[in-house]
Amino acid sequence: MAMCLGKLETRSMHMQEYFARPLALLVVMVCGLAGFAAHAAEETASKADQQCLGCHSNKGLEKKLPNGETLSLHIDEPAFARSAHNVLGCSVCHGDVTIENHPPLKKEIKSVRENSLAMASVCRNCHGNVFERYEAGMHAALLRAGNPAAPFCTNCHNAHAAVAKAAFDLATGTPCSNCHSSIFTAYTGSVHGRARNKGRIEAPVCSTCHGAHDVTAASGGDHLKNTCFGCHAGALSAHQKWLPNAQRHLDTIACAACHTPGAKRKVDLRLYDTAARKGIAEKQGVPQFDLRARAVDNEDKGLSSGELQRLLQQFNPDGSNGKTILRGRLEVDGAVPIHQLADKSRAVSQCETCHRAGSAPFQRVTISISDPSGRPIRYDAHQDVLTSVVSVDSVRGFYVIGGTRIGLLDVLVVLALLAGIGGPIAHLTLSWWFGRPPKRIGGRADS
Amino acid sequence: MARVYVHPLPVRIWHWINAFGFVIMILTGFQIRYVGLVELMPFRSAVLLHNGVGFVLIANFFIWLVFYLFSDKIRVYHPDLSPTRHFLASIRQMRFYGYGIFKGEPNPHHISAYRKFNAMQSMAYQVMMLLLVPLQFYTGLLLWDVERFTGMIDVLGGVRVVDTAHVLTFIFFVGFIFIHPYLASLGHTRTAHFKAMISGYEDVEEEHETG
Numbered sequence: 001m002a003m004c005l006g007k008l009e010t011r012s013m014h015m016q017e018y019f020a021r022p023l024a025l026l027v028v029m030v031c032g033l034a035g036f037a038a039h040a041a042e043e044t045a046s047k048a049d050q051q052c053l054g055c056h057s058n059k060g061l062e063k064k065l066p067n068g069e070t071l072s073l074h075i076d077e078p079a080f081a082r083s084a085h086n087v088l089g090c091s092v093c094h095g096d097v098t099i100e101n102h103p104p105l106k107k108e109i110k111s112v113r114e115n116s117l118a119m120a121s122v123c124r125n126c127h128g129n130v131f132e133r134y135e136a137g138m139h140a141a142l143l144r145a146g147n148p149a150a151p152f153c154t155n156c157h158n159a160h161a162a163v164a165k166a167a168f169d170l171a172t173g174t175p176c177s178n179c180h181s182s183i184f185t186a187y188t189g190s191v192h193g194r195a196r197n198k199g200r201i202e203a204p205v206c207s208t209c210h211g212a213h214d215v216t217a218a219s220g221g222d223h224l225k226n227t228c229f230g231c232h233a234g235a236l237s238a239h240q241k242w243l244p245n246a247q248r249h250l251d252t253i254a255c256a257a258c259h260t261p262g263a264k265r266k267v268d269l270r271l272y273d274t275a276a277r278k279g280i281a282e283k284q285g286v287p288q289f290d291l292r293a294r295a296v297d298n299e300d301k302g303l304s305s306g307e308l309q310r311l312l313q314q315f316n317p318d319g320s321n322g323k324t325i326l327r328g329r330l331e332v333d334g335a336v337p338i339h340q341l342a343d344k345s346r347a348v349s350q351c352e353t354c355h356r357a358g359s360a361p362f363q364r365v366t367i368s369i370s371d372p373s374g375r376p377i378r379y380d381a382h383q384d385v386l387t388s389v390v391s392v393d394s395v396r397g398f399y400v401i402g403g404t405r406i407g408l409l410d411v412l413v414v415l416a417l418l419a420g421i422g423g424p425i426a427h428l429t430l431s432w433w434f435g436r437p438p439k440r441i442g443g444r445a446d447s
Numbered sequence: 448m449a450r451v452y453v454h455p456l457p458v459r460i461w462h463w464i465n466a467f468g469f470v471i472m473i474l475t476g477f478q479i480r481y482v483g484l485v486e487l488m489p490f491r492s493a494v495l496l497h498n499g500v501g502f503v504l505i506a507n508f509f510i511w512l513v514f515y516l517f518s519d520k521i522r523v524y525h526p527d528l529s530p531t532r533h534f535l536a537s538i539r540q541m542r543f544y545g546y547g548i549f550k551g552e553p554n555p556h557h558i559s560a561y562r563k564f565n566a567m568q569s570m571a572y573q574v575m576m577l578l579l580v581p582l583q584f585y586t587g588l589l590l591w592d593v594e595r596f597t598g599m600i601d602v603l604g605g606v607r608v609v610d611t612a613h614v615l616t617f618i619f620f621v622g623f624i625f626i627h628p629y630l631a632s633l634g635h636t637r638t639a640h641f642k643a644m645i646s647g648y649e650d651v652e653e654e655h656e657t658g
Contacts, residue, residue, distance in 0.1 A: 244494050247594035274601070325605070351490040356482040396605025401590075402482050402490070409614050416618045420625030427544075427629070434549040 052090045053077050055103075069112050079161035093122045093159065116154040123153045133214035141373035149179065168205060168212075170196060176206045186339040202231065217375040228255045242349070252398070253330040256338045257361070258348040263337035265361035267386060268378065269326040269395060271315060271369045280315070280324060281370040282377065289369040293379040302380035303367060305388035311367070312394050328398020330354070330361055355402040362386055362403055450648040453523075453563040457514040461507055462644055468504040472497060473624055476617050498591050505584050511576065522561045524569050536566035548633070558651050575623075579616050586613035 055061065057077040062070050080086060085093070101107060109115045124131045134140050134152075142150035153159070156175035168176065173184035187193045187206070195203035209218045209227050218227070229235055235255075239246040257265050271280040271289075282289060292314050294300075296307045303311060308326075315324040332338040354361055365385055366378040385391050386404040398404070454462070477485045478493035487493070515521040527533050539555045544567075547555075556565035564572060586609050589596045593606055600609050631640040635650060643649040 242491075244491070244498070245591075245593055248592075251594065351494070352482050355479070355490050392607055392611055393604065396607045399605075399607040399610050401610065402480050405480060406611065406614075409611065409618070412615070412618045413621065416622040420622040423622075423626055424629035430549055 048091075049080075049086075049089050053080070063109070065109055065111060067111050071109060071112050071115060075160045079158075083160060083162045084164050085159060085162050093119070113148070117152060119159070120153045123159070130213050133211075136373070137211065137213060137215040138217060138373045138375050139215050141371065141375065151175070151179065168207065170205065173206070180206075180335075182336050183339050186336045190339055190341040191343050192341060204231070216373070225250070225255065252328060254332060254338075256332045256341055257330045259342060259344065260332055260337055260340045261342055261346050261348055263340065264333045264364075265330055266333040266364035266366060267362055267398065268329050268331050268366050268368050268376070269381070269385075269398060270329060270376075271367070272325050272327040272397070273323060274325055275323040279327075279370055281374070282372055284372040287371075289377055290379065293367065297379075302365075302382050303385065304382050305385045305390040305394070308367065308381055308385050309390060309394045325397050326367070326395055328395065330400075333364060354400055357402060357405060359403050362400070448650040448652060451558060451560055451651050452647050453558060453560055453649045454644055454647040455514070455518075455520060456647065457510055458520075459644060459647060461511040461514070464507045465504065465511075468500050468507065469620060469624060471500045472504065473617070473621055475500070480614070501584070501587050501591065505588070508580060508584065520561070523563050524573050527566075533566050533570070537570060540565045540567040544630075544633075558649050563649070579619060583613065583616040583620070586610075586616070 053075060056073055056075040059074055061073040063073055065071055091097070096107070139151050143152060155178070168174070173181070173187070177184035184206075188197070192203045196205060204227070210216060236246060236250060239250060243249055256263070272278070273280050293303065293311055296310045296314075297303055298307065312324065312326065353359065363383055365381040365383050367381050368376045368378045371377050385395060386398070386400075387407050389406050389408040392406065474487060475493040475497040478487045479490065479497060482490050488496070515524070527536070536555070543552060543555050554565075556562075589600050589603075589609050590606070590613060593600060600606055603609055603612075631644075632638075634640040634643075639650060
């Protein structure tokens with residue numbers, strides 16, 4: 001390693017200066033790209049990098065960290081030679097390594113994750129646009145929130161074996177499956193996963209629905225529905241052939257709710273701004289939804305219809321003219337089953353599955369809003385918010401004929417039947433009681 | 448007894464289409480709303496039949512509307528323009544159905560070509576034909592294609608509000624569909640008014656004929 005650094009000393013010193021000046025860095029990178037293009041094409045490491053690899057290609061080269069972790073210092077030389085980063089060489093990313101501090105490495109590394117996080121800023125120098133997308137996504141939001149498992153660059157990409165657009169491995173689902181293994185297992189058994197494994201490259205993978213860097217919860221907004229229709233452009237006309245109010249069904253029912261026949265379903269009532277015509281999202285750093293919901297939830301057992309009405313009033317202060325409403329959506333309950341999409345021949349097509357009082361999909365109700373990254377924040381509500389007369393206004397945007405019918409109206413139906421049948425019977429009975437059957441009464445009685 | 452022509456052909460056509468149509472609408476309405484309790488037909492068949500018959504009834508409504516708008520028979524709905532007299536006549540008619548009929552008193556209403564409805568009927572039928580039936584058709588139309596009419600539905604307060612209005616009117620018609628034929632059986636014979644709605648002619652006592 002000493003030899004390696006010695007040969008690269010001049011270049012490394014210059015690089016340190018350049019790192020402080022992004023424009024200069026750009027010049028270096030362009031020059032680097034031009035200078036190393038030829039040997040990159042040959043998939044071999046440069047002579048300078050080979051000097052680094054003289055030590056770092058040794059398997060088992062590692063460093064014990066103070067927290068007990070082991071930081072691997074091994075670089076797979078053939079993989080690095082094939083990687084997109086080969087054209088840059090070691091020193092573009094590891095500019096802080098100088099003859100004075102290496103070896104041995106003098107900088108303090110508290111943990112593997114902290115080291116990777118620090119190196120992520122180096123990624124940003126070249127991949128700024130990708131970084132912007134990443135920071136708009138759910139993973140970055142989790143990172144900002146201090147989630148110790150939130151992924152960043154090196155969780156998905158091996159910087160020393162990076163190949164363009166090849167972070168995802170279909171067979172294992174990595175890197176997504178590193179954290180979402182049960183979901184990937186569900187996906188591999190789905191109609192999409194099976195199609196992909198049969199070589200149908202048009203079948204979606206994780207990033208098709210969730211994005212690769214700007215990772216979002218697919219259930220937020222209309223993103224997922226639009227993704228489905230992106231491939232299944234004929235879905236609407238296909239449904240219109242047999243399904244009354246097909247467009248409405250497609251708007252208010254998540255595709256997976258019918259196309260994962262064995263899955264448990266639920267109703268999600270989302271706060272929606274009718275003026276802006278979009279779902280309401282929490283403002284960055286001003287979480288209100290959960291606090292407000294807990295404040296009105298007197299028994300801490302989920303919102304009743306009255307409590308839901310009060311919550312809605314909080315989002316509709318005086319003068320807002322009731323622009324915030326709840327829009328209902330039938331969804332699959334749970335992240336795993338939603339990925340078990342089945343062949344369309346097994347999709348739910350029996351209307352009675354939902355259009356029946358007490359149907360399974362209406363046994364669980366959540367109220368939701370999006371967090372700043374688009375991820376839904378949910379709060380449970382009683383199932384009777386769907387059937388209470390109190391909810392006529394607050395849940396005005398969701399109604400399933402038969403399935404969420406209002407109980408009070410059923411009472412009125414019974415009363416109408418009793419009056420309609422009982423009235424004439426009582427009238428007839430009174431006529432016979434007085435001994436004067438109607439046919440003998442008057443001469444011009446009419447209807 | 449004299450025979451008076453009180454039900455012109457367009458009215459009779461409208462009436463019987465309306466009658467059978469409403470029976471189908473109520474039966475399919477029960478099937479749609481009460482899957483599990485009512486098993487007359489599959490839900491989807493009930494919806495399609497409900498929608499189809501609904502459009503027939505809307506078209507049929509215009510037979511009634513056009514006939515009365517362009518005919519002097521519209522007077523049957525407002526033979527007496529005095530609200531006070533109309534109100535008092537309604538009270539007399541209610542007293543007859545609730546009390547006098549049991550005592551064998553004569554019907555206070557005398558049928559003629561331009562007075563075929565008693566005061567209660569003319570008031571009730573105007574409310575029904577000008578308010579409840581159009582309301583039912585309108586809300587039914589909105590529910591037939593919620594997406595197409597989403598703007599109007601939002602203005603009215605959402606699909607739940609529209610459906611509630613539709614069901615409330617349905618509840619009224621559920622009661623009416625039983626009470627109407629019963630009242631129709633209270634003529635001088637059980638079937639007199641039914642026959643009149645087929646032939647067009649009502650039997651009336653000549654001394655009460657007013658033309």
